[in-house]
Amino acid sequence: MQKIGVFICWCGSNIAATVDVKKVAEAALREPGVVFSADYQYMCSESGQRLMKDTIKEKGLTGVVVCSCSPRMHEATFRKAAESCGLNPYMVEIANIREHCSWIHKDIEEATEKAVILMRAAVAKVNLNQSLTAGKSDVVKRALVIGGGIAGIQTALDIAEAGYEVDIVEKKPTIGGKMAELDKTFPTLDCSACILTPKMVDAAAHEKIKIYAYSEVEKVSGFVGNFTATIRKKARYVNENLCTGCGLCTEKCPSRKAPNEFNEGLNTRSAIYIPFAQAVPKLAVIDPAACIHFKTGKCGLCEKTCDAKAIDYNQKDELIERRYGAIVVATGFNVIKLDNFEEYGYAANPDVITSLELERLMNAAGPTGGTLLRPSDKTHPKKIVFVQCVGSRGQRPCDKPYCSKICCMYTAKHSMLIREKYPDTEVYVFYIDVRTPGKNFEEFYRRAVEQYGVHYIKGQVGKVAENEGKLRVYGSDLLLNEQVVIDADLVVLAAAIEPDESAKKIATMLTTSIDTNNFLTEAHPKLRPVESATAGIFLSGVCQGPKDIPETVAQASAAAVKVVGLLAKDQITCNPCVARSDELLCNGCSACEKVCPYGAISYMDKEVNDHGKREVRRLAYVNEAVCQGCGACTVACPSGAMDLKGFTNKQIMAEVDAICR
Amino acid sequence: MSVENKEFKPTIVAFCCNWCSYAGADLAGSGRMQYPADVKIIRVPCSCRVNPMFILRAFQRGADGVILCGCHPGDCHYSTGNYYTRRRMTMLFDFLDYLGIERGRTRVEWVSAAEGARFASVMNDFVKKVRDLGPNRKITDLRCKPVEKEGE
Numbered sequence: 001m002q003k004i005g006v007f008i009c010w011c012g013s014n015i016a017a018t019v020d021v022k023k024v025a026e027a028a029l030r031e032p033g034v035v036f037s038a039d040y041q042y043m044c045s046e047s048g049q050r051l052m053k054d055t056i057k058e059k060g061l062t063g064v065v066v067c068s069c070s071p072r073m074h075e076a077t078f079r080k081a082a083e084s085c086g087l088n089p090y091m092v093e094i095a096n097i098r099e100h101c102s103w104i105h106k107d108i109e110e111a112t113e114k115a116v117i118l119m120r121a122a123v124a125k126v127n128l129n130q131s132l133t134a135g136k137s138d139v140v141k142r143a144l145v146i147g148g149g150i151a152g153i154q155t156a157l158d159i160a161e162a163g164y165e166v167d168i169v170e171k172k173p174t175i176g177g178k179m180a181e182l183d184k185t186f187p188t189l190d191c192s193a194c195i196l197t198p199k200m201v202d203a204a205a206h207e208k209i210k211i212y213a214y215s216e217v218e219k220v221s222g223f224v225g226n227f228t229a230t231i232r233k234k235a236r237y238v239n240e241n242l243c244t245g246c247g248l249c250t251e252k253c254p255s256r257k258a259p260n261e262f263n264e265g266l267n268t269r270s271a272i273y274i275p276f277a278q279a280v281p282k283l284a285v286i287d288p289a290a291c292i293h294f295k296t297g298k299c300g301l302c303e304k305t306c307d308a309k310a311i312d313y314n315q316k317d318e319l320i321e322r323r324y325g326a327i328v329v330a331t332g333f334n335v336i337k338l339d340n341f342e343e344y345g346y347a348a349n350p351d352v353i354t355s356l357e358l359e360r361l362m363n364a365a366g367p368t369g370g371t372l373l374r375p376s377d378k379t380h381p382k383k384i385v386f387v388q389c390v391g392s393r394g395q396r397p398c399d400k401p402y403c404s405k406i407c408c409m410y411t412a413k414h415s416m417l418i419r420e421k422y423p424d425t426e427v428y429v430f431y432i433d434v435r436t437p438g439k440n441f442e443e444f445y446r447r448a449v450e451q452y453g454v455h456y457i458k459g460q461v462g463k464v465a466e467n468e469g470k471l472r473v474y475g476s477d478l479l480l481n482e483q484v485v486i487d488a489d490l491v492v493l494a495a496a497i498e499p500d501e502s503a504k505k506i507a508t509m510l511t512t513s514i515d516t517n518n519f520l521t522e523a524h525p526k527l528r529p530v531e532s533a534t535a536g537i538f539l540s541g542v543c544q545g546p547k548d549i550p551e552t553v554a555q556a557s558a559a560a561v562k563v564v565g566l567l568a569k570d571q572i573t574c575n576p577c578v579a580r581s582d583e584l585l586c587n588g589c590s591a592c593e594k595v596c597p598y599g600a601i602s603y604m605d606k607e608v609n610d611h612g613k614r615e616v617r618r619l620a621y622v623n624e625a626v627c628q629g630c631g632a633c634t635v636a637c638p639s640g641a642m643d644l645k646g647f648t649n650k651q652i653m654a655e656v657d658a659i660c661r
Numbered sequence: 662m663s664v665e666n667k668e669f670k671p672t673i674v675a676f677c678c679n680w681c682s683y684a685g686a687d688l689a690g691s692g693r694m695q696y697p698a699d700v701k702i703i704r705v706p707c708s709c710r711v712n713p714m715f716i717l718r719a720f721q722r723g724a725d726g727v728i729l730c731g732c733h734p735g736d737c738h739y740s741t742g743n744y745y746t747r748r749r750m751t752m753l754f755d756f757l758d759y760l761g762i763e764r765g766r767t768r769v770e771w772v773s774a775a776e777g778a779r780f781a782s783v784m785n786d787f788v789k790k791v792r793d794l795g796p797n798r799k800i801t802d803l804r805c806k807p808v809e810k811e812g813e
Contacts, residue, residue, distance in 0.1 A: 070683075070687045070690070071704065072679075072683070072684060072687060073687075096687075096702070096704075098690065099686065099687040099689075099690025099691060100686055100687075100690055100702050101698070103690040103691065103693055104689065104690055104693065104694060104695055104696060104781070105695070105698050106695070107698075110698045111698060113698070114698040114701065117701055118701065121701070121703070507736070508735055508736060511736075511737065511738045511739065511740055512738075513680065513681060513684075513732070513736060513738075513773055513774045513775065514736070514773075514775075515773070515775035516773075516775060516776070521773075521774055521775055533680055533684070533738075533774065534680075534738065577706065595709075595741075595745060597739050597740045597741050597742070628739060629706050630706055630707040630709060630710065630738075630739035630742045631705065631706055631707055631709060631710030631742075632707065632709040632710075632739070632741070632742050632745050634710060634712065635709060635710065635711070635712045635713070635745070635749065636745075644706070644710060647705060647706055647710060649712060649714070649715075652703065652705065652710075652712075652715055653714075653715060653718055655703050656674060656703065656715055656718050656719045656722065656724075657718070657722055659672065659674055659701045659703070659719075659724075660672055660674065660719055660722035660723045660724045661722070
């Protein structure tokens with residue numbers, strides 16, 4: 001018989017205001033096996049834990065139930081406390097009477113009754129708990145970073161600086177991501193390329209960092225400390241080891257009609273191309289969809305031009321398998337497609353552009369060499385209208401419900417830069433709210449209004465229509481309560497940002513969760529913001545939620561620290577709640593092996609002693625280092641031999657019984 | 662009958678997978694989203710850990726409804742667990758319906774860790790359906806129920 005202690009936490013008033021904790025404590029004493037119960041203001045506090053530890057020692061408890069917040073919050077805390085005074089940590093169970101009870105019910109009687117039942121179920125479970133010992137597994141001392149934008153680069157640099165190997169896998173031909181496309185950055189107006197490209201070079205030059213550009217992660221298996229990833233290195237049709245990045249081939253290429261992705265499609269590039277001058281790795285790549293050789297079998301000019309003999313039309317995709325201890329997702333974002341926003345006429349008018357396109361039009365390395373010209377007739381725009389929250393904070397199906405966070409600031413930046421360079425250009429900004437929560441952000445915005453005379457109009461734009469070579473913008477001014485019509489030369493849409501389309505696929509591959517907007521979910525919004533709920537998978541940058549560059553870099557470094565903390569260990573403790581087969585019941589049918597997603601179950605011939613009868617039988621054998629404890633096999637097993645430690649059939653049945661009593 | 666139904670407080674067992682639905686229930690809690698106290702949650706590592714035996718046991722012991730919640734198909738923490746759940750439960754629920762445990766008393770729902778509001782609305786809806794059906798008397802082992810709850 002167990003000797004169980006039940007501890008009921010008030011959680012200040014979070015639990016105690018709705019649940020009569022004294023009553024729960026009294027009820028606990030009537031449960032089988034319970035020898036002690038107490039309520040305490042904060043069980044997770046140092047003194048609360050001391051109460052638990054002292055009682056374990058004094059009363060010689062063999063099991064503990066803590067009625068408190070979610071086990072996802074403090075199960076580890078209480079298990080660690082129990083372990084510190086000699087009780088096996090897996091003899092501790094949590095009854096979740098906060099998230100699943102006091103916070104969702106208002107009636108004290110009803111909530112107390114439910115708390116008693118939840119406590120009872122936990123006690124019933126602990127009565128059947130057994131001490132579990134966790135195994136150890138080795139940690140592969142290498143990290144994988146998926147995505148080579150500023151988030152991925154920063155994470156990789158920090159991990160490498162700590163002395164561990166890192167691979168960056170980037171799907172584009174160069175690392176750099178969205179930040180490489182930007183002109184200046186707020187709120188300091190320093191040049192984006194000047195602060196980013198040195199980091200790109202550092203990453204490429206670092207002896208611990210290996211960059212797989214133009215590659216994608218195709219498959220990931222394994223678990224924390226021991227992942228195996230399959231990387232598809234897409235064919236560049238250029239031999240990386242021979243190409244010098246001289247760019248001669250790109251000048252000679254006769255096919256020049258492909259849209260230039262780096263310039264947001266504002267101009268065209270050749271079929272063989274180097275994304276931009278500071279690309280890392282600086283290697284040419286052939287776009288087979290545009291290349292004349294791939295379409296007709298003729299041409300071959302680049303091959304003839306290349307002195308290094310680097311062109312290889314027969315190159316094939318290469319599959320590389322590498323092992324990693326930790327994986328960081330840094331897949332970043334894209335600007336939403338504006339096809340469904342007909343009111344702004346984005347598709348119909350070349351002079352209606354997104355803010356990212358404006359970045360390219362103002363960038364010295366952009367299609368216009370940094371001179372702001374209208375895409376339609378290459379003239380200087382004299383009147384520019386910025387429209388905020390295009391697709392952000394909306395309720396329609398094409399809208400995103402969230403705030404994209406960066407638009408208010410980059411629009412202030414754009415309007416300021418335009419007024420600085422072209423003082424004769426008038427700038428109007430239609431906004432719902434101006435959001436400037438950040439260091440020096442509000443001051444920056446005030447400068448745009450006060451120093452640079454940018455006209456901010458609180459209100460939304462209903463329609464943008466072409467009118468005699470100009471764009472007629474119909475908007476409303478909510479402060480003056482009147483309609484506003486502006487004949488603009490250029491309209492810039494602050495389009496919402498969304499996670500890169502690869503995020504969903506990668507989340508599925510890594511078995512980590514995403515929210516309804518396809519942002520990856522962090523393990524805890526406040527206390528574990530850079531970890532995913534899946535052990536060994538970390539989050540960096542906008543894949544987790546909208547953020548600007550300073551925040552992205554901060555989060556990237558935070559993720560790196562978490563990775564380093566993991567890689568610094570030689571071994572990690574495995575989950576002891578794994579499947580176990582009862583030798584006497586197993587008939588070797590293979591049903592469990594077929595459903596195991598990890599291949600953790602194998603078969604071996606073993607001599608068993610079945611009630612005095614000795615014979616050799618084919619038995620299921622669970623590799624505890626590989627089993628992740630899902631329990632699929634336990635249900636598949638027709639003879640009931642397979643069970644899951646920590647969640648045994650008997651334990652769950654006991655919980656069911658306690659709830660239905 | 663209608664008066665009895667108004668006061669009827671069903672016993673509802675909800676099996677929630679640790680990674681998605683249990684976290685979704687936590688989120689419903691942190692968001693203070695109300696749903697009836699009739700729902701009692703049992704945490705399992707994956708929805709595929711739920712043995713049909715547990716569900717039979719619940720009904721036998723007097724549960725009025727059983728709901729299983731897991732990650733959305735394709736998002737299972739263990740890759741494929743919820744697919745097994747879907748298949749197994751489709752068969753089991755048909756079988757239970759045949760025995761007289763109506764389809765309204767059994768349900769599988771996918772709730773992600775980010776769907777606190779969905780968790781609450783699923784539970785509200787399920788409890789309402791079970792309340793409308795009234796107490797489960799079909800396979801309840803009468804020996805398991807206290808006298809006053811039965812035989813009025």
